[in-house]
Amino acid sequence: DISNHTPQNVDKYIKEEWDYVITVCDSAKETCPVFLGKVKHRFHIGFEDPSEAKGTPEFIMSEFYRIRDEIKLRFQDLYNDKLFL
Template identity: 65%
Template sequence: MKVLILCTGNSCRSQMAHGFLQSIDKDLSVFSAGTKPAEKVNPKAVEVMKEARVDISGHNPHNVTEYLDEPWDYVITVCGGANENCPVFTGDVKHRLHIGFDDPSDANGSDEFVASEFRRVRDEIIVRFKKFYNDELKSQNNRI
């Protein structure tokens, strides 16, 4: 099963979802990308995922163009706000889903507040991607 998770910068939400989904099933082929990839994964995303025992420190942002010619079982967008530029993927895709989250890198305020926003979004990603895995991916694998 091949899954591509898309966002704009591929530095926070898509990386957290990628790391979490891969951590719950090593047999999945999980990738993430963005339309305007950042230079590196956001250090706060790495930090809060480490707290959840998921290591994304070796991840790097990728451009969605790297994956356009590949077939996918699922392509999932994770951009949250309606004003945000979520990528549109028109390649060979069996299932397209949108599971949106706020962008924690938009948080402003004290270090504690910013960290709490990253944790909140991380926890939402874990809950929603665990549900996606249980409802969609496990049932797909059982049909094979």
């Protein structure tokens, strides 16, 4: 359950070194923030923003579930195809 989690500003992590940075914003609708820290591998996986869904409460909730499931599948694919060596 991540309902109590909140976004954090990426600036807090700029000075750290990272093996992987994965951006997930919807590239068709916005420009992802640029992470300028030391990074060995960068990946981008764009997802629609479910908070922009319009309709009944049931439809809106179904959009959140749909994107959640898509995130899971696409990260599993990334792990299997690119990260698991």
